[in-house]
Amino acid sequence: MAEKRIGLQTVKLLNPPSIIGAYTIVGPKEGEGPLKDYFDVVLEDDMWGQESFEKSEVKIQEEAIKGAILKANLSPNDIQYIFSGDLLNQISTSSYTARQLNIAYFGLYGACSTMIESLSLGSMVIDGGFADKVVCATSSHFSSAERQFRFPLEYGSQRPFSSQWTVTGAGATVISSSGNGPYITYITTGKIMDFGIKDTNNMGGAMAPAAIDTISQHFKDTGYTPDDYDLIITGDLGLVGKKIVLELMKKSGYDLSKNYSDCGIKIFDGVEQDTHAGGSGCGCVAVVLNGYIYKEMLKKNLNRVLVVATGALHSPITVLQGESIPGIAHAITVDNLID
Amino acid sequence: MAEKRIGLQTVKLLNPPSIIGAYTIVGPKEGEGPLKDYFDVVLEDDMWGQESFEKSEVKIQEEAIKGAILKANLSPNDIQYIFSGDLLNQISTSSYTARQLNIAYFGLYGACSTMIESLSLGSMVIDGGFADKVVCATSSHFSSAERQFRFPLEYGSQRPFSSQWTVTGAGATVISSSGNGPYITYITTGKIMDFGIKDTNNMGGAMAPAAIDTISQHFKDTGYTPDDYDLIITGDLGLVGKKIVLELMKKSGYDLSKNYSDCGIKIFDGVEQDTHAGGSGCGCVAVVLNGYIYKEMLKKNLNRVLVVATGALHSPITVLQGESIPGIAHAITVDNLID
Structure with missing residues (x-):
């Protein structure tokens, strides 16, 4: 059996990658919630000067990734892979973000599980000896998701109580083969x-x-x-x-x-x-x-x-x-x- | 530097995974082309008894994966991960296929690069010691892609000469930490x-x-x-x-x-x-x-x-x-x- 497998669905990282940089950008509503003091940037306007919700989401993911790389005291040249995905058709947010960064890119889709899918694959690629530093990221935007998955916002549709509210925000993590944790x-x-x-x-x-x-x-x-x-x-x-x-x-x-x-x-x-x-x-x-x-x-x-x-x-x-x-x-x- | 990296964008697999099973299913048009004798199944009808193009594509990908696993003389229980993706929004073909297979699943999106994205990640996961056997797969369907990316087929839109024709078909590869190649x-x-x-x-x-x-x-x-x-x-x-x-x-x-x-x-x-x-x-x-x-x-x-x-x-x-x-x-x- 492969040396790092334990049990049916779990692997144990023998040289566990360390998080060396993390960054978050959220929209105004998230910035009024209970976790507001934990975010690096709270936007005043979820369009962020862009002409569409989708372009705003690209800017949010891009700045989150750049922020995480800066927090790790690195530049994009130091990063060997991006693992990222999002909710939009053809994960367009992540691809248009990766276009700006000149880093080898693996696009993922796991819906709201994507952040951990990206960290899972990024960690295996580092622990496996294929990279020293990778960035893992995802994003969503209330308004781009709502019109794609439900209805145009202009309809003002009623929401049942079991429904959830798509977060506007992006998070990015730089993980490394060396570091002081977590x-x-x-x-x-x-x-x-x-x-x-x-x-x-x-x-x-x-x-x-x-x-x-x-x-x-x-x-x-x-x-x-x-x-x-x-x-x-x-x-x-x-x-x-x-x-x-x-x-x-x-x-x-x-x-x-x-x-x-x-x-x-x-x-x-x-x-x-x-x-x-x-x-x-x-x-x-x-x-x-x-x-x-x-x-x-x-x-x-x-x-x-x-x-x-x-x-x-x-x-x-x-x-x-x-x-x-x-x-x-x-x-x-x-x-x-x-x- | 990570031990398996050579140059800026390449990794060398130190224990190269072997392809131990491969399977292909194509539509009728592909079955009339120059490569027709190389495919395992040529469908007579690209609906394959299903009620929508999308459900047909799921059946094609699912049978291709099962075929590749059988060719490797394995059962789905022997496979530790599926790496798959497709062109449809939210890679629904791959997710509904993975639903049938009870194997841990990483969904990918790389448009027409997805087959090699899946083999790249699958190979690293095997060479890195995280799995012994994984299956990598992708699919597309002319009719599901055409109405999603271009126009409903019923419009009968003219196609310019630089346009390409979406292949109806799926391919799946089982790769393993041991085997006789390729x-x-x-x-x-x-x-x-x-x-x-x-x-x-x-x-x-x-x-x-x-x-x-x-x-x-x-x-x-x-x-x-x-x-x-x-x-x-x-x-x-x-x-x-x-x-x-x-x-x-x-x-x-x-x-x-x-x-x-x-x-x-x-x-x-x-x-x-x-x-x-x-x-x-x-x-x-x-x-x-x-x-x-x-x-x-x-x-x-x-x-x-x-x-x-x-x-x-x-x-x-x-x-x-x-x-x-x-x-x-x-x-x-x-x-x-x-x-």
């Missing part, structure tokens, strides 16, 4: 779970089975228990999905009640900000990880975190054709200490 | 090149600069010359892009006239089959590689091949917003022999 130590890669949910206003319900599967498998593969973590955080199941995870994990013998949260719940004050079940979008886990989690780990308030990013892998066309929503969840362990 | 020995990962072309009916012209950049960089990084290869093949530049590559590479001192071809040109008889500049789509390089190239390598008619898959990374929205088309090219060396 480190990426384990990667548990998800399989697709589909329990037949067809309601695109209930993504949390559609993705919860994948989160449960990946978290359970992670514990089985690594031997860790919930108590070994300071924080276990999904992104983004919102209120509906979080409830399902807590209940079903408890039935499987894992009590997550003490240290489990969700990026979509943390980023907004759902009542005050009228975001219903919580935040979503590739950018949500990206800014919570590179803002809140990273900075709390640097302060040693958190020392070992399991980040489980969930993605809903439908498209508007598949939903119109009567298909249900496939979910996936990718997890990484971020740890201040390594053996 | 082996993947080098990976040269592309940067985005954009020379300002905005005409989506001239993808060959838009992607040629990326191909030139990656091929030139591959020679610089590895020390190989064109004469070291039995075949250097791009996918899919068509007639327009091929001409640009030959001319500009010659100006840079690389004479490719003896052993250079293009998957989009090889798959169709452009005059007889009215495909204008040639084939395109993720499925094109996938079926040419897993059909023609793989089988000719097994017969030792080809022994070392540079496969350079090119992708046009625009979206219909970015083009409507006045953006030009970013191109990328990813290359791998497939070799019957290893040191």
Whole structure:
């Protein structure tokens, strides 16, 4: 068996890559939420001087990547690969961003799981001896996502309470073969779970089975228990999905009640900000990880975190054709200490 | 520097993964072309009993992956990761395919470069010690792509002579840490090149600069010359892009006239089959590689091949917003022999 595999779906990094730079840019609404003090840039206007939502999203992702590279005291020439993706058709945000950076580029699509997909592959490429430094990034924009996946904003459609609010923001992480941590130590890669949910206003319900599967498998593969973590955080199941995870994990013998949260719940004050079940979008886990989690780990308030990013892998066309929503969840362990 | 890097954009696999299974399924038109005898399945009807083009494409990709796994004398349980992508929004073909297979899944988007993006990452994950066996796959379908990127087929739009014809087909490759070859020995990962072309009916012209950049960089990084290869093949530049590559590479001192071809040109008889500049789509390089190239390598008619898959990374929205088309090219060396 391949030397770094442990269990069915997990790999252990023998030379764990270190996060050496992280950067976040969010929109005005995210900048009014509970995590506002953790973000590097809060935009006053989510168009950021651009002529379309899509061009604004490119600028946000590009500046987040440049910011992360600068935080690592590097220049783009020092980075060997970009691993990035986003929600827009043909991941156009990421490709137009990579066009500006002159770095070898792997485009990914994992819907809202993309940030952890990118860190999983980036970490394996570094630990495998193929690169010293890579940047991993994702973004989303409320207005570009809303008109692509739901309705033009001008319609003013009503949103049911199970719906989530796409985060405007981008997060970028520079990881390196050397550094002082936090480190990426384990990667548990998800399989697709589909329990037949067809309601695109209930993504949390559609993705919860994948989160449960990946978290359970992670514990089985690594031997860790919930108590070994300071924080276990999904992104983004919102209120509906979080409830399902807590209940079903408890039935499987894992009590997550003490240290489990969700990026979509943390980023907004759902009542005050009228975001219903919580935040979503590739950018949500990206800014919570590179803002809140990273900075709390640097302060040693958190020392070992399991980040489980969930993605809903439908498209508007598949939903119109009567298909249900496939979910996936990718997890990484971020740890201040390594053996 | 990371031990497996050579030059600026290339890595050398120290334990080169072996191709141990390959499978191709193509549509009726591809089954009438010059490569028809190399494909494992030629469909009589490109709907394959499904109720939409999109569902047919899922069936084609799924059966190609299952076919490749069977050819390797394995079952899906033996495979640790799927690396796959396609042209459809949210790479829905690949996700709905992965839903059927119960294998950990990394979704990719590289437009028509996706087959080599998937083999690049799959190879690094194996050589890095994270997996023993992975499957890499892509697909495209003329009718699902045409209505998404261009016009509904019912319009009967005229096609200019620089346009290409999206291949209906899927190719899948099982690669392994052990095997008797052919082996993947080098990976040269592309940067985005954009020379300002905005005409989506001239993808060959838009992607040629990326191909030139990656091929030139591959020679610089590895020390190989064109004469070291039995075949250097791009996918899919068509007639327009091929001409640009030959001319500009010659100006840079690389004479490719003896052993250079293009998957989009090889798959169709452009005059007889009215495909204008040639084939395109993720499925094109996938079926040419897993059909023609793989089988000719097994017969030792080809022994070392540079496969350079090119992708046009625009979206219909970015083009409507006045953006030009970013191109990328990813290359791998497939070799019957290893040191």
